Amino acid sequence: MRKTRSIAPLLVCLGLLISACQPIVAPAQQLPFPPVWQATENLAAYVQAATVHATHLVNQADGDEATYLAQLAAWGIHDTEYTWLRHLDVDDDGQPEILMTYPLVYRPVGSADAVCPCSLSDCRRLLIVFEEMFGRYWPTVHLGRLETGDYPFKNRPTLFAVDDINADGRTEVVLRQDWQGAHTAGVTLTVLHWNGGVWKEIGWMTQSYSDVRLIDIEGDGPREFVFYGGTVGSVGAGLQRKFTDIYKWNGVNYNTLAAHIPAALTSETPYWKIVDGDIALFQRRYAAAERLFADALAMLTNDASDADIVSGATGVFDQNLLALARFQAMYVALQLNPYDSTNAAAHYAASQAEGGRSPAWTAAFWSIWEQTGDLAAACAAARERAGGLMMEGYNYATNPLYFRDMLCDPHYTWPPE
Ligand SMILES: [Ca+2]
Numbered sequence: 001m002r003k004t005r006s007i008a009p010l011l012v013c014l015g016l017l018i019s020a021c022q023p024i025v026a027p028a029q030q031l032p033f034p035p036v037w038q039a040t041e042n043l044a045a046y047v048q049a050a051t052v053h054a055t056h057l058v059n060q061a062d063g064d065e066a067t068y069l070a071q072l073a074a075w076g077i078h079d080t081e082y083t084w085l086r087h088l089d090v091d092d093d094g095q096p097e098i099l100m101t102y103p104l105v106y107r108p109v110g111s112a113d114a115v116c117p118c119s120l121s122d123c124r125r126l127l128i129v130f131e132e133m134f135g136r137y138w139p140t141v142h143l144g145r146l147e148t149g150d151y152p153f154k155n156r157p158t159l160f161a162v163d164d165i166n167a168d169g170r171t172e173v174v175l176r177q178d179w180q181g182a183h184t185a186g187v188t189l190t191v192l193h194w195n196g197g198v199w200k201e202i203g204w205m206t207q208s209y210s211d212v213r214l215i216d217i218e219g220d221g222p223r224e225f226v227f228y229g230g231t232v233g234s235v236g237a238g239l240q241r242k243f244t245d246i247y248k249w250n251g252v253n254y255n256t257l258a259a260h261i262p263a264a265l266t267s268e269t270p271y272w273k274i275v276d277g278d279i280a281l282f283q284r285r286y287a288a289a290e291r292l293f294a295d296a297l298a299m300l301t302n303d304a305s306d307a308d309i310v311s312g313a314t315g316v317f318d319q320n321l322l323a324l325a326r327f328q329a330m331y332v333a334l335q336l337n338p339y340d341s342t343n344a345a346a347h348y349a350a351s352q353a354e355g356g357r358s359p360a361w362t363a364a365f366w367s368i369w370e371q372t373g374d375l376a377a378a379c380a381a382a383r384e385r386a387g388g389l390m391m392e393g394y395n396y397a398t399n400p401l402y403f404r405d406m407l408c409d410p411h412y413t414w415p416p417e
């Protein structure tokens with residue numbers, strides 16, 4: 001009892017002390033809403049104000065991501081897919097830095113609405129690096145191309161990777177920016193390296209509608225960037241398909257396009273079946289070519305498969321594709337069976353029944369071949385008959401192709417796009 005009575009005043013005193021000290025130990029400082037950028041405002045001034053605000057924010061959160069996100073949420077900013085703090089040693093000095101993705105709140109030109117808060121569909125961000133010194137976080141460098149460009153706030157950098165991706169023993173920072181054009185969206189990657197004084201850009205790559213991977217394809221150490229996509233998002237772009245672009249470390253940067261590979265043999269339409277069939281012919285892969293031309297014929301002669309042909313393909317376009325597929329099927333049948341023309345003759349007969357342009361080309365070919373067995377001379381006759389006609393349905397995303405270049409062994413530049 002005595003003992004209890006003796007420490008009671010002490011507890012009261014201690015309680016007073018703690019409550020009195022609380023504002024000093026953990027300041028109940030209320031941060032104002034982030035600075036709002038207006039389109040007419042000076043960019044540098046905004047970035048400076050935002051950096052000051054972000055510095056208060058990261059120190060108030062004491063570098064804690066959950067606290068940081070909670071503060072953003074309290075302001076009504078729910079960009080949690082991209083907004084975070086990362087503790088990473090980006091300059092290889094053994095001490096982690098903080099990389100903060102900071103929401104850029106802006107007011108669009110001509111908008112009377114006060115503030116458009118950052119949302120997932122249209123969120124602009126700053127990426128800021130903080131160093132820890134003397135128990136506080138200090139801003140160092142802005143990453144990305146924020147300070148340059150006609151419309152810098154189109155930049156939306158997020159961290160794609162922080163690692164030694166080129167196997168030189170130093171850390172790289174890879175930023176990802178998702179861009180949105182008039183009718184096409186895409187992704188841009190920027191590779192940055194801390195050279196001891198400034199961030200150096202050692203890679204810049206972009207592709208539309210892209211899935212991006214960072215993998216070491218050959219297993220030799222440095223990783224490659226593999227982009228799969230590349231289509232254009234407008235009706236006027238016409239028939240397209242995805243392709244794979246591979247960017248490789250060349251000892252200096254990541255700007256070397258090491259490979260550009262159409263998504264061969266995954267042709268989505270009769271057109272691409274035929275193009276891939278021609279590629280297979282060019283490679284002397286006759287069985288693959290035969291299958292691809294047969295697939296194209298099946299799609300073009302079966303009404304139920306018309307859904308496979310993208311909207312915008314006209315009846316004339318389909319007829320041309322049918323003529324090409326028929327001719328090429330006949331040609332590859334002769335390549336596969338030079339001493340048995342049964343299959344080729346069946347295609348020849350079908351071509352005469354199907355109408356369109358096919359009868360003329362095929363008849364020119366067939367008469368020469370029947371008389372001489374000379375494929376080259378027969379092909380030359382067919383090409384001459386095709387003349388200067390080009391495929392209809394081409395557009396800005398697809399190089400126009402001459403029929404004569406698509407007959408027999410292809411004569412156009414690979415890969416056609
Ligand atoms: Ca460091």
Ligand SMILES: [Ca+2]
Nearest residue numbers: 164166168170
């Ligand atoms: Ca490296």
Ligand SMILES: [Ca+2]
Nearest residue numbers: 216217218222
């Ligand atoms: Ca590699």
